[in-house]
Amino acid sequence: MRVLPSGEHALLIELADLTEARAFADAVTRSGIAGVREIVPAARTVLLLTEPGTDLRTVASAARAIEYRETSAARPPEPISIEVRYDGADLADVAALTGLDEAGVMAAHTGQIWTVAFCGFAPGFGYLIGESTALHVPRRESPRTSVPVGSVGLAGEFTGAYPRASPGGWQLIGRTEAPLWDVDRAPPALLRPGVRVRFVEDPT
Amino acid sequence: MSGTLRVVATGPLCCLQDLGRPGYAALGVGRSGAADRGALRLANRLVGNDEASAAIEVLLGGLVLHVHERVLVAVTGAAGPVMVDDHPVGMNAVTSVPAGATVQLATATAGVRRYLAVRGGIAVEPVLGSRSSDTLAGLGPAPLRPGALLPVGRARNPVPDTELAAVRAPGVGAVTLPLLPGPRADWFAEPMPSATYTVSADSDRIALRLSGPALARTVRGELPSEGLVPGAVQVPADGQPLVFLADHPVTGGYPVIGVLTDRAIDIAAQLRPGQQIRFRHE
Numbered sequence: 001m002r003v004l005p006s007g008e009h010a011l012l013i014e015l016a017d018l019t020e021a022r023a024f025a026d027a028v029t030r031s032g033i034a035g036v037r038e039i040v041p042a043a044r045t046v047l048l049l050t051e052p053g054t055d056l057r058t059v060a061s062a063a064r065a066i067e068y069r070e071t072s073a074a075r076p077p078e079p080i081s082i083e084v085r086y087d088g089a090d091l092a093d094v095a096a097l098t099g100l101d102e103a104g105v106m107a108a109h110t111g112q113i114w115t116v117a118f119c120g121f122a123p124g125f126g127y128l129i130g131e132s133t134a135l136h137v138p139r140r141e142s143p144r145t146s147v148p149v150g151s152v153g154l155a156g157e158f159t160g161a162y163p164r165a166s167p168g169g170w171q172l173i174g175r176t177e178a179p180l181w182d183v184d185r186a187p188p189a190l191l192r193p194g195v196r197v198r199f200v201e202d203p204t
Numbered sequence: 205m206s207g208t209l210r211v212v213a214t215g216p217l218c219c220l221q222d223l224g225r226p227g228y229a230a231l232g233v234g235r236s237g238a239a240d241r242g243a244l245r246l247a248n249r250l251v252g253n254d255e256a257s258a259a260i261e262v263l264l265g266g267l268v269l270h271v272h273e274r275v276l277v278a279v280t281g282a283a284g285p286v287m288v289d290d291h292p293v294g295m296n297a298v299t300s301v302p303a304g305a306t307v308q309l310a311t312a313t314a315g316v317r318r319y320l321a322v323r324g325g326i327a328v329e330p331v332l333g334s335r336s337s338d339t340l341a342g343l344g345p346a347p348l349r350p351g352a353l354l355p356v357g358r359a360r361n362p363v364p365d366t367e368l369a370a371v372r373a374p375g376v377g378a379v380t381l382p383l384l385p386g387p388r389a390d391w392f393a394e395p396m397p398s399a400t401y402t403v404s405a406d407s408d409r410i411a412l413r414l415s416g417p418a419l420a421r422t423v424r425g426e427l428p429s430e431g432l433v434p435g436a437v438q439v440p441a442d443g444q445p446l447v448f449l450a451d452h453p454v455t456g457g458y459p460v461i462g463v464l465t466d467r468a469i470d471i472a473a474q475l476r477p478g479q480q481i482r483f484r485h486e
Contacts, residue, residue, distance in 0.1 A: 004387035004388075005385045005386065005463070006386065006431075006433055006436070006460070006463055007384055007433050007435055007436070007463030007464070007465075008463075008466060009433070009466075010431075012387040012430060014387075037226065038226065038227050038229055038230065039229075040229040040230060040431030040455065041230060042428065042429055042430045042455050043429060043430075044428045044430070045428075045431065046431075047229075047430065047432075047433070049229070049431075049433070118455075119230060119231050120232050120429055120431075120453075121429075121453070121454075121455065122232055122341060123228075123231060123232045123233045124231060124232055125232050164342075183331055183343065187231065188228075188233075188332065189231040193230055
């Protein structure tokens with residue numbers, strides 16, 4: 001673990017890989033660190049945001065002392081179901097990149113449980129990791145200036161769904177009408193760190 | 205409710221801001237809030253509001269408000285003319301605006317953003333606990349448009365005895381900003397940039413965009429996206445730094461060389477296109 005500076009009110013904790021970063025984020029969330037008001041988990045790091053006046057050296061010591069390597073004994077939550085119409089603009093490209101056909105891409109996407117590792121980029125945009133490497137594909141060479149709301153895509157080791165129309169560089173394999181973001185709902189984001197998902201072909 | 209303000213005109217951008225919505229970063233929602241938090245806090249204190257009350261952030265100028273009932277207001281931040289009907293009134297001071305009067309903020313002469321606080325605060329419905337307009341995420345109240353009616357809340361604290369605050373006006377020339385080390389300072393040949401940078405016209409609430417000598421990297425390769433803070437100085441592939449402000453993205457995949465102090469962020473939020481910046485150790 002490395003503890004990196006990030007201004008007067010934060011420390012950036014860098015871990016070895018995504019698995020360690022998730023374990024550390026879970027451990028901090030469970031046990032808390034005095035003075036840390038919220039955390040921002042990401043692919044290799046966890047940003048600790050502190051209350052004004054907190055001594056960052058104390059936070060650094062506490063972060064280094066957190067036991068996070070032991071796997072949690074808690075049972076993982078039941079996966080939620082998200083229906084997807086598999087007609088994305090890049091479905092054929094993904095089929096070619098993965099060596100599967102389009103039906104095979106859909107089968108691989110629906111055939112594994114995906115877990116939200118962290119959010120970022122936009123409200124309610126979750127980065128989900130799967131259980132196999134079959135669908136690992138690079139991003140588009142040129143991002144689109146506008147991706148339709150609800151688009152489901154792939155990039156690197158992640159799948160994700162766009163809560164609203166926005167620029168985007170992911171490989172689009174389908175669309176969902178699931179309410180990914182609802183500012184009047186508690187919690188507003190459907191896909192939050194730790195949430196597990198089973199994608200299902202939209203039967204209509 | 206103690207009154208209503210009617211927006212008659214706006215300039216380039218008038219939006220509601222308070223101290224933002226912390227606590228949702230793990231869902232991809234940034235804190236947002238006033239770009240110059242110190243100026244917002246002062247405006248609220250002058251009219252006896254909680255510091256986190258919602259006020260109007262005025263970019264450059266052009267705001268015209270019609271006041272239905274008498275209100276107390278204070279304007280802080282960028283230096284510029286403030287008129288109540290035909291009378292010029294001072295910045296950084298408590299001003300009583302009579303019922304039926306018009307408040308006008310003409311274009312700022314120094315600095316970029318002003319904060320108009322009204323006693324009682326602007327009382328629109330909060331979104332995720334805040335009345336701030338997040339211009340990156342499109343969250344919170346929309347920017348103000350002519351015809352908008354703004355409810356004024358109930359004042360809760362006594363009016364302070366102080367009527368006028370002595371505040372140094374934003375500088376108009378080159379500015380030196382104290383910079384703390386960032387998480388990826390070791391990715392750069394020069395962890396404390398020594399060159400002078402110019403603020404670009406495409407700066408906004410998300411970031412100041414700077415132009416100047418490219419900051420050279422010593423580490424090649426991509427950086428997985430990681431959490432960002434306000435004041436982060438991020439260096440994309442072209443070596444031209446960005447200084448993130450209130451509406452910064454929650455995560456970013458380019459290295460952050462340094463982070464401004466809170467005080468320096470408030471100064472940065474008042475820098476005009478064409479102004480020059482240097483950095484120094486805090």
